[in-house]
Amino acid sequence: MLRIDNLAMRYRTGDRALQGVSFTVEAGQVVGLIGPSGAGKSTLIRCVNRLVEPTSGKILLGDRDIATASRSELRRIRRRIGMIFQEYALVERLTVMENVLSGRLGYVPYWRSFLRRFPQADVDKAFGLLERVGLTAHADKRADALSGGQRQRVGIARALEQDPELLLIDEPTASLDPKTSRQIMRLICEICRERNLPAIINIHDVVLAQMFVDRIVGLRAGEVVFDGAPDKLDDDALTSIYGEEDWTQMKKSVEEDAADAADVSAFEHNREARVAGVA
Amino acid sequence: MSQASIRPRHWRRPPLFIQRKWLRWTIYLLCLVYLVAAVSSVDVNWARVYEGLERGWRFVQGFLVPDFSTRSTDIWRGMIESLTMTLTSTVVGVLISIPIGIGAARNIAPAPVYALCRSIIAISRSFQEIIIAILFVAMFGFGPFAGFLTLAFATIGFIAKLLAEDIEDIDEAQAEAIRATGAGWWQVVNYAIQPQVTPRLIGLSVYRLDINFRESAVIGIVGAGGIGGTLSTAMSRYDYDTAGAILILVILIVMLAEYSSSHIRKWVQ
Numbered sequence: 001m002l003r004i005d006n007l008a009m010r011y012r013t014g015d016r017a018l019q020g021v022s023f024t025v026e027a028g029q030v031v032g033l034i035g036p037s038g039a040g041k042s043t044l045i046r047c048v049n050r051l052v053e054p055t056s057g058k059i060l061l062g063d064r065d066i067a068t069a070s071r072s073e074l075r076r077i078r079r080r081i082g083m084i085f086q087e088y089a090l091v092e093r094l095t096v097m098e099n100v101l102s103g104r105l106g107y108v109p110y111w112r113s114f115l116r117r118f119p120q121a122d123v124d125k126a127f128g129l130l131e132r133v134g135l136t137a138h139a140d141k142r143a144d145a146l147s148g149g150q151r152q153r154v155g156i157a158r159a160l161e162q163d164p165e166l167l168l169i170d171e172p173t174a175s176l177d178p179k180t181s182r183q184i185m186r187l188i189c190e191i192c193r194e195r196n197l198p199a200i201i202n203i204h205d206v207v208l209a210q211m212f213v214d215r216i217v218g219l220r221a222g223e224v225v226f227d228g229a230p231d232k233l234d235d236d237a238l239t240s241i242y243g244e245e246d247w248t249q250m251k252k253s254v255e256e257d258a259a260d261a262a263d264v265s266a267f268e269h270n271r272e273a274r275v276a277g278v279a
Numbered sequence: 280m281s282q283a284s285i286r287p288r289h290w291r292r293p294p295l296f297i298q299r300k301w302l303r304w305t306i307y308l309l310c311l312v313y314l315v316a317a318v319s320s321v322d323v324n325w326a327r328v329y330e331g332l333e334r335g336w337r338f339v340q341g342f343l344v345p346d347f348s349t350r351s352t353d354i355w356r357g358m359i360e361s362l363t364m365t366l367t368s369t370v371v372g373v374l375i376s377i378p379i380g381i382g383a384a385r386n387i388a389p390a391p392v393y394a395l396c397r398s399i400i401a402i403s404r405s406f407q408e409i410i411i412a413i414l415f416v417a418m419f420g421f422g423p424f425a426g427f428l429t430l431a432f433a434t435i436g437f438i439a440k441l442l443a444e445d446i447e448d449i450d451e452a453q454a455e456a457i458r459a460t461g462a463g464w465w466q467v468v469n470y471a472i473q474p475q476v477t478p479r480l481i482g483l484s485v486y487r488l489d490i491n492f493r494e495s496a497v498i499g500i501v502g503a504g505g506i507g508g509t510l511s512t513a514m515s516r517y518d519y520d521t522a523g524a525i526l527i528l529v530i531l532i533v534m535l536a537e538y539s540s541s542h543i544r545k546w547v548q
Contacts, residue, residue, distance in 0.1 A: 051455055075461045076461065077461075078461035079460060081459070089453055089456035090453070091457065091470060091471055091474050091475075092453070093478075102470050105457065105460050105463075105470065106460055106461020110463065110465050110466060110469075113462075113466050158456075158460070162460055162461070168459075
């Protein structure tokens with residue numbers, strides 16, 4: 001369980017990034033964090049594992065306050081929090097397996113990680129996760145040899161290799177095509193439910209968020225302006241988050257999306273038939 | 280319709296530096312006048328140039344009929360000495376540069392370490408090889424040991440500076456991701472930074488090997504051993520045919536190094 005209490009973050013330039021942010025994420029709950037660019041979504045998520053230092057407020061994971069943790073404590077807390085990134089943030093020149101095993105870095109001594117001699121249990125876990133995300137055959141490929149969707153799967157496996165108690169997910173689908181985006185969102189949400197894992201997903205695609213998450217938190221100019229179930233997110237709520245806009249347009253585009261999806265599956269179906277014909 | 284009539288039809292790229300036309304041309308003219316004045320102030324003794332031509336011709340002749348055999352033992356010894364000096368100094372220099380380069384990268388080193396490492400680099404880079412060589416020859420006597428120290432010292436400034444800049448230019452997202460797993464500082468360096476900078480470090484080391492060989496031919500002239508010493512002796516004895524042979528060998532080795540280094544760089548990517 002994660003509790004954020006009156007969190008504020010101010011840049012050295014004096015610009016306010018977050019102000020009075022408070023909410024609680026229950027075990028197993030997937031929270032979608034939405035808001036316009038510059039609303040502080042990324043900053044909020046990075047404050048939780050202190051990749052960005054908050055100015056004031058509390059971040060409680062269990063009963064430990066992350067905001068005041070010392071350097072060495074912070075390391076121990078970070079290994080309990082898995083993070084998935086927008087541009088995957090894999091180490092490009094390392095193999096898939098090394099990337100997944102790097103999720104254990106907080107647990108193993110330096111010499112083991114340096115010699116790539118991870119404990120057997122960690123290796124077993126890594127192979128298990130690669131199987132779960134469907135990349136067993138790619139274990140020894142370099143990360144930069146994979147496609148976008150595959151890389152994000154490696155990113156997910158790396159985060160899970162940590163045995164996290166919380167997932168922080170920063171725009172997981174921003175660089176993926178619509179179909180892969182859905183697959184990745186579905187995978188993340190399934191895994192969270194399997195493991196009863198709470199997650200904060202920072203996402204700008206409102207429709208995608210509504211499709212998958214349990215709860216939506218709307219951020220505007222560093223403040224929480226909406227907090228509720230996805231179906232409570234009506235035109236008024238969207239206006240309070242993003243400002244005045246014709247929201248029927250977006251809903252229309254949802255319908256178009258659905259039509260597109262139908263087209264795509266029809267096309268795939270036809271193609272399979274054609275391929276079968278060729279064979 | 281009225282918009283079409285306003286639309287301009289002539290376009291020129293605006294001048295890069297000085298907007299006012301007359302000022303720009305005046306400055307160009309002044310530069311030209313200065314250049315002409317500077318060139319004409321160089322005092323050339325044409326009689327001496329004529330005398331030198333003859334000596335230069337003898338040199339060219341020596342070059343055209345290089346003599347590898349008369350002083351082959353000297354050439355051989357000098358070459359071996361130079362190559363040994365080059366290889367050892369590059370290896371030692373690169374090994375020392377790695378910690379200094381890591382310390383001189385602003386994004387991973389604490390401020391005091393950063394300041395210290397940057398000043399070591401600045402010292403190493405502020406002296407030309409010849410000056411260091413003269414100093415080391417005075418300290419440790421003639422011979423390849425002074426040359427080895429000179430080249431290793433110069434390598435530190437070169438590699439550490441470029442390595443530090445490369446580390447500062449890494450993709451920060453990869454380092455952030457490794458840091459977010461709870462990795463310690465050494466693990467971040469080993470997992471996030473090393474894979475990103477190693478190919479370039481290898482490329483730079485090979486390049487430095489090449490530079491060090493060329494430098495070893497130069498610093499030999501001030502007594503730091505190697506093929507440069509042999510070359511300098513040949514020149515002072517007016518053995519231009521031997522000097523020509525040495526120069527040809529140096530050129531061949533440099534070309535060989537150039538050719539193989541481009542292959543190595545492609546291979547490590």
